[in-house]
Amino acid sequence: SEWRPFSDSVKAFAQQQWQAGPIINGEKQSGEIQAVTAPYDRREVVGSIAFASAEQVEAAISVAAEAYPSWSQRPAGERAQSLVRLADLLEAHTGELVALCHREAGKTIQDSIDEIREAVDFCRFYADQAATDFAEPKQITGFDGTAKLLSYQGRGVFACISPWNFPLAIFLGQVSAALVAGNTVVAKPAEQTSLIAFRAIELMLEAGVPAGAIQFLPGTGAQVGAPLTSDPRIAGVAFTGSTETAQRINRSLAARDCEPATFIAETGGQNAMIVDSTALPEQVVRDVVRSAFASAGQRCSALRVLFVQEDIADRITSLIKGAMDELSVGRPELHSTDVGPVIDTGAREKLLTHIESLKNQAKVVAQATLGEECQHGDFVAPTAFEIGSIDVLKNENFGPILHIVRFKASELEQVIDQINNTGFGLTMGVHSRNERTYCHIERRARVGNCYINRDQVGAVVGVQPFGGQGLSGTGPKAGGPHYLYRFTQDVFNA
Numbered sequence: 001s002e003w004r005p006f007s008d009s010v011k012a013f014a015q016q017q018w019q020a021g022p023i024i025n026g027e028k029q030s031g032e033i034q035a036v037t038a039p040y041d042r043r044e045v046v047g048s049i050a051f052a053s054a055e056q057v058e059a060a061i062s063v064a065a066e067a068y069p070s071w072s073q074r075p076a077g078e079r080a081q082s083l084v085r086l087a088d089l090l091e092a093h094t095g096e097l098v099a100l101c102h103r104e105a106g107k108t109i110q111d112s113i114d115e116i117r118e119a120v121d122f123c124r125f126y127a128d129q130a131a132t133d134f135a136e137p138k139q140i141t142g143f144d145g146t147a148k149l150l151s152y153q154g155r156g157v158f159a160c161i162s163p164w165n166f167p168l169a170i171f172l173g174q175v176s177a178a179l180v181a182g183n184t185v186v187a188k189p190a191e192q193t194s195l196i197a198f199r200a201i202e203l204m205l206e207a208g209v210p211a212g213a214i215q216f217l218p219g220t221g222a223q224v225g226a227p228l229t230s231d232p233r234i235a236g237v238a239f240t241g242s243t244e245t246a247q248r249i250n251r252s253l254a255a256r257d258c259e260p261a262t263f264i265a266e267t268g269g270q271n272a273m274i275v276d277s278t279a280l281p282e283q284v285v286r287d288v289v290r291s292a293f294a295s296a297g298q299r300c301s302a303l304r305v306l307f308v309q310e311d312i313a314d315r316i317t318s319l320i321k322g323a324m325d326e327l328s329v330g331r332p333e334l335h336s337t338d339v340g341p342v343i344d345t346g347a348r349e350k351l352l353t354h355i356e357s358l359k360n361q362a363k364v365v366a367q368a369t370l371g372e373e374c375q376h377g378d379f380v381a382p383t384a385f386e387i388g389s390i391d392v393l394k395n396e397n398f399g400p401i402l403h404i405v406r407f408k409a410s411e412l413e414q415v416i417d418q419i420n421n422t423g424f425g426l427t428m429g430v431h432s433r434n435e436r437t438y439c440h441i442e443r444r445a446r447v448g449n450c451y452i453n454r455d456q457v458g459a460v461v462g463v464q465p466f467g468g469q470g471l472s473g474t475g476p477k478a479g480g481p482h483y484l485y486r487f488t489q490d491v492f493n494a
């Protein structure tokens with residue numbers, strides 16, 4: 001039961017208890033307390049959380065609305081400076097944040113380190129961009145030769161609503177973009193990862209973001225998320241989460257009798273990979289196992305449906321089985337662990353129901369085994385099925401479950417159609433050594449991110465921006481050149 005080498009500074013925090021609750025105008029609020037337990041062992045208490053009341057939601061929106069004029073009028077460079085200080089503070093507190101990500105979200109130590117790195121990258125990237133793009137009005141020369149000025153301002157109060165699977169990176173990515181673009185923010189983290197988000201907001205205040213500019217409201221979607229999105233004082237919503245919740249928020253925003261809100265949604269997927277007979281089997285299997293089972297399949301980019309050309313399907317499925325037999329599922333702080341727990345008991349039950357129902361209609365290719373140490377946590381054994389068609393999958397299954405479909409070489413176009421027809425458009429993978437084939441698939445794929453001859457899990461701030469199309473999101477891509485602009489309104493000085 002050793003910790004990874006990095007972890008002396010993490011170890012110091014491993015036994016700590018964290019307390020969190022709403023933060024309104026810089027003041028920590030009290031409320032009804034509930035215990036937070038670790039996904040890998042529900043007997044282990046990590047801390048406690050007070051969710052926000054209806055009165056606190058109301059107060060937070062009022063404070064953010066009042067603070068908007070002064071925050072939005074600060075020079076963009078000054079707003080950016082506070083994000084740079086936040087990035088420095090995140091780095092200085094890496095040990096504690098890694099311990100928190102591990103204990104509250106059940107992430108492996110490596111996933112937790114990557115999480116903090118990505119959060120830091122988001123803060124620095126958006127700070128740099130705002131300081132460059134929004135500091136001075138842009139001079140535009142009209143067709144008639146006259147010079148005009150174009151400037152970018154915030155839109156008002158943004159609600160930032162985030163998921164639990166990247167509890168620091170996505171949470172801070174949204175909040176830092178909204179703030180640096182000149183908006184004030186009411187941030188609602190996922191209820192499963194409120195402690196991590198609370199520490200991030202404490203550090204944000206320490207970094208110099210004014211108390212009025214950032215309000216923090218932990219709580220459920222129904223009790224905190226829904227009242228936020230129906231409030232007419234909310235000028236924009238940045239949301240990452242499931243497609244169903246995005247649709248609910250869209251309806252709630254549309255039902256308001258006020259000016260329309262900006263809605264930025266990054267949502268779910270039904271991500272496929274196509275493997276043709278020219279692919280290198282060992283490389284395919286390495287990438288498939290990583291794409292489907294890294295982070296216990298709880299990445300939005302994760303591979304769900306593997307289409308394999310029938311000529312090499314037996315070889316690929318037998319190698320997948322071999323690789324899955326080697327997967328070690330267990331406590332996420334151990335050196336030896338490949339796959340940790342899923343986020344909560346509700347997620348576990350949903351995934352187990354899907355596995356049980358598929359067992360009646362599909363062939364199990366492989367199922368990893370769960371060790372003794374898994375019995376007190378929310379673990380799901382990584383499972384691979386061979387299914388007849390992608391049509392049997394109605395929803396995104398957000399966990400370590402892989403579905404394999406065989407196809408004939410002559411059916412490639414139908415395969416691409418079937419994938420596109422799911423309506424989702426987040427990620428797609430291709431393994432082929434035939435350049436014409438992979439370029440053709442890439443051209444026809446209606447997805448935000450297409451990965452060729454590699455694993456399907458990459459999103460790198462400023463390098464490989466990430467986001468989907470169709471049911472998978474509105475764009476623009478997070479960590480890309482256009483994201484910040486969606487948080488602004490442009491003013492033309494004619």
Ligand code: NAD
Pocket residue numbers: 161162163164165166170188189190191219220221222224225226229240241242243244245246248249266267268269299300396398426466467468472473
């Ligand atoms: P979720 O939709 O259940 O919850 C997301 C957030 O919405 C949470 O904070 C939740 O409390 C809130 N919420 C729920 N109901 C609400 C309502 N009626 N009004 C307002 N807010 C509400 O999603 P999740 O389980 O936290 O996250 C997993 C999902 O997120 C998966 O579908 C995954 O694919 C998706 N995801 C997408 C991306 C991407 O970049 N496209 C990234 C990460 C996760």
